[in-house]
Amino acid sequence: MFIGKNRKFLMLIALFALAIPVFAAGLNSGSAEINLTTKALVSGTELKAGSYTIQWQSEANATAITFTKNGQIAAKVLGKIETLEKKAEHDTYFSKKDASGNDVVKAILLHGKTVKIVFE
Numbered sequence: 001m002f003i004g005k006n007r008k009f010l011m012l013i014a015l016f017a018l019a020i021p022v023f024a025a026g027l028n029s030g031s032a033e034i035n036l037t038t039k040a041l042v043s044g045t046e047l048k049a050g051s052y053t054i055q056w057q058s059e060a061n062a063t064a065i066t067f068t069k070n071g072q073i074a075a076k077v078l079g080k081i082e083t084l085e086k087k088a089e090h091d092t093y094f095s096k097k098d099a100s101g102n103d104v105v106k107a108i109l110l111h112g113k114t115v116k117i118v119f120e
Contacts (some may be wrong), residue, residue: 028058028081032110040103042067043077043119051099054108056081056117065117082116084109 035051053068058081067075088109095103108117 010072016105028063029056030113030115031055032113032115034092034093034108034110038103038108040105041093041098042075042095042105043074043079045077046102047074052118054110056115063117065119077119079119080116082114082118084114087112088116 017037018023018056032054033051034054035045039048041047047067048069050069051095052074053066055066056079057064063081065077065079066073067077090109091111092109093105094107095105096120098104105119109115110117
């Protein structure tokens with residue numbers, strides 16, 4: 001009798017452990033729309049001003065991020081996903097000027113999401 005109860009408990013723990021990566025994967029993939037108000041560099045790739053669809057997919061330690069404009073892939077870069085404590089109130093991107101005066105996107109927050117996309 002004691003072994004049967006332990007077996008059920010261990011099976012429940014095993015199922016829970018297997019479910020964690022599935023839920024985590026759901027948090028680390030998605031898509032959103034963002035508007036760049038000026039041309040900018042994202043991980044060394046120049047993006048012109050305009051509206052883009054961003055898609056991200058995390059696997060292991062890397063997150064693949066694709067910027068699409070008018071149905072065409074404009075850039076494929078690597079970044080990382082961070083989770084915000086609360087949902088972003090606006091679409092926002094943070095940039096920094098490089099030595100040549102170009103805007104370099106460092107992070108993107110997406111309206112209504114707890115996702116922060118960070119670029120090196």
